[in-house]
Every structure is written in C-alpha cells, then in structure tokens.
Amino acid sequence: xxTILERPAYAKVNLHLAVGQPFxxxxxxxxxxxxxxxxxxxxxxxxxxxxRFNVEVKGMEAFxxxxxxxxxxxxxxxxxxxxxxLSLQIDCRKRIPAQSGLxxxxxxxxxxxxxxxxxxxxxxxxxxxxxxxxxQVGSDVPFFLSSHSCAIVAGKGEEITSVxxxxxxxxxVMPTSFATSTSxxxxxxxxxxxxxxxxxxxxxxxxxxxxxxxxxxxxxxLYNDFQRCMEQQSFYDQLEELRSACTxxxxxxxxxxCWFFVSDDNRQVQIVFDEVNSWFGFDIMSWKTxxxx
Numbered sequence: 001x002x003t004i005l006e007r008p009a010y011a012k013v014n015l016h017l018a019v020g021q022p023f024x025x026x027x028x029x030x031x032x033x034x035x036x037x038x039x040x041x042x043x044x045x046x047x048x049x050x051x052r053f054n055v056e057v058k059g060m061e062a063f064x065x066x067x068x069x070x071x072x073x074x075x076x077x078x079x080x081x082x083x084x085x086l087s088l089q090i091d092c093r094k095r096i097p098a099q100s101g102l103x104x105x106x107x108x109x110x111x112x113x114x115x116x117x118x119x120x121x122x123x124x125x126x127x128x129x130x131x132x133x134x135x136q137v138g139s140d141v142p143f144f145l146s147s148h149s150c151a152i153v154a155g156k157g158e159e160i161t162s163v164x165x166x167x168x169x170x171x172x173v174m175p176t177s178f179a180t181s182t183s184x185x186x187x188x189x190x191x192x193x194x195x196x197x198x199x200x201x202x203x204x205x206x207x208x209x210x211x212x213x214x215x216x217x218x219x220x221x222l223y224n225d226f227q228r229c230m231e232q233q234s235f236y237d238q239l240e241e242l243r244s245a246c247t248x249x250x251x252x253x254x255x256x257x258c259w260f261f262v263s264d265d266n267r268q269v270q271i272v273f274d275e276v277n278s279w280f281g282f283d284i285m286s287w288k289t290x291x292x293x
Contacts, residue, residue: 007115043108058090146160167264170289
C-alpha cells in the first residue's frame with residue numbers, strides 16, 4: 001500500500017546578511033538573521049516501493065530540468081545514507097518564486113528530508129548525518145531543517161542559533177521581468193569588494209538585540225551586502241521611494257531579486273502593498289503576509 005506524507009515548505013527572508021571573504025574552497029562565510037515567512041510551497045511524498053531507488057518530481061518542470069532539482073538531490077542522498085532504496089513520487093505545489101532570495105529550493109529540500117525521516121521512524125538518520133546531507137544540498141537547507149522559525153545563521157550555513165520570533169507584518173515584492181542568480185551575485189560582490197577590507201559587521205548577539213526593537217530603527221543597524229551589487233537598481237530605488245513615508249524596514253532578501261518591507265504596524269504594510277501594486281501592476285508579484293510563529 002502506498003504511503004502519502006505532506007508538509008508545507010515555508011519561505012525565508014534575510015533581515016540582515018553580511019558576507020565575508022571567501023574561503024579557499026570558494027564558499028563565503030555569512031552572518032545573517034533568517035526568519036520564516038508565511039508563504040509556503042506544498043510538498044507531498046508518495047512512497048510506492050522499497051526495492052529500488054527511484055524518484056519522480058512533479059511541479060518543478062517550469063523551474064529546473066528533470067533530476068536537477070533540490071528535492072531529487074535531497075531524496076537521493078537520504079536514501080543512499082540510510083541504505084533505504086525507496087521509490088518516491090514527490091509533488092511540489094510552487095508558490096515561492098525561483099531565484100528570488102526566498103529560499104524556496106532549500107526549503108523544499110529540507111521538507112523532503114523531514115518527510116523521509118518521518119517515514120523511516122526508528123530507522124531515521126541521526127542528526128549529524130542528516131546535517132551533513134543538508135549542507136551537501138545547499139547552505140540554506142540546515143536552517144530550514146532546524147526547528148527554528150527565527151535564527152542567526154553563520155559559517156557556511158551550519159551554525160544556527162535560535163532567536164525568539166516576534167509578530168511582524170511583511171510586504172514581499174518580486175519582479176516578473178528579471179530574477180537573480182546566486183552564483184552571479186556572489187561574483188559581482190567579490191568584484192566590487194576586490195582589494196577592500198571586509199568585515200562581518202555586528203555580532204550575532206548584537207543582531208538579536210536589534211531584532212527586539214522596532215523595525216523603524218533597524219536601518220542604521222542591519223543591512224544586506226548584496227544591495228551593493230544589485231542589478232536593475234532603478235527598480236529598487238522606486239520601491240524605496242514608494243515606501244519612504246511609511247514606518248518600517250526594507251531591503252533585499254538573500255541575493256535577490258525579491259524586496260521586502262517589514263513593520264510591526266500592519267497598516268503601514270498595507271499602505272506599501274497598495275502603493276507598490278498601483279505603481280507596478282503586472283510587472284511584479286506581491287504578497288502581504290507575516291512571519292511564521
């Protein structure tokens with residue numbers, strides 16, 4: 001008999017993102033404040049057999065070539081390490097846009113790992129092995145695999161320190177005419193900063209303290225290093241102008257291309273949401289949402 005397991009895969013926003021000097025292996029250390037956002041993909045896994053590993057992913061055809069998506073990679077690595085050759089059908093109902101900085105691919109992969117652990121029961125992988133798999137799939141996957149909805153994430157993504165979540169409201173804005181390649185964004189950032197002294201800014205403890213304050217005062221304390229190398233700068237300038245009269249904090253999430261406005265006042269977010277949609281119309285996708293508590 002087939003077994004069906006389901007779970008939402010929430011997006012994330014980086015409220016702060018400092019990028020350090022790349023290691024010799026090319027990976028960059030980060031220090032970032034991750035928060036889960038109530039914008040989920042829906043993931044469903046159907047286990048149809050146990051003799052030979054096979055995975056079929058549906059719902060990702062418009063985003064990646066068959067077999068090259070993070071869900072397939074996560075499932076394959078888990079089955080290899082667990083010595084558990086499952087035959088799987090994975091259905092992904094996408095809401096989180098690709099190449100947005102919202103972590104959709106990483107969240108989907110982490111959700112697949114969660115569901116496989118649930119299916120395995122007493123045969124589930126130990127925490128260290130699961131963490132190793134998560135890092136192999138992507139640097140954001142360990143955060144999504146953790147039980148935290150808000151955390152300081154550092155190193156290559158494996159250092160995760162929980163921060164108490166709070167109720168905040170967000171407007172998310174994703175352009176429809178362009179997206180951002182993470183690898184290209186890192187290359188542009190390295191080029192811009194070549195020869196410069198690179199610092200990691202505030203410590204994790206300092207970032208956590210800032211997060212307790214009103215978003216209205218974050219601007220001088222939090223930042224995203226990728227904002228230094230944004231393409232399509234005029235688009236983001238217009239967004240900042242439209243939100244300038246409202247009280248809150250705004251910026252890029254991840255390496256882009258999604259922009260966010262966050263406030264502890266839902267009315268401020270509604271104003272920005274209405275202004276942005278009136279100005280850009282069909283040139284954007286937008287969501288008015290909140291943090292996952």
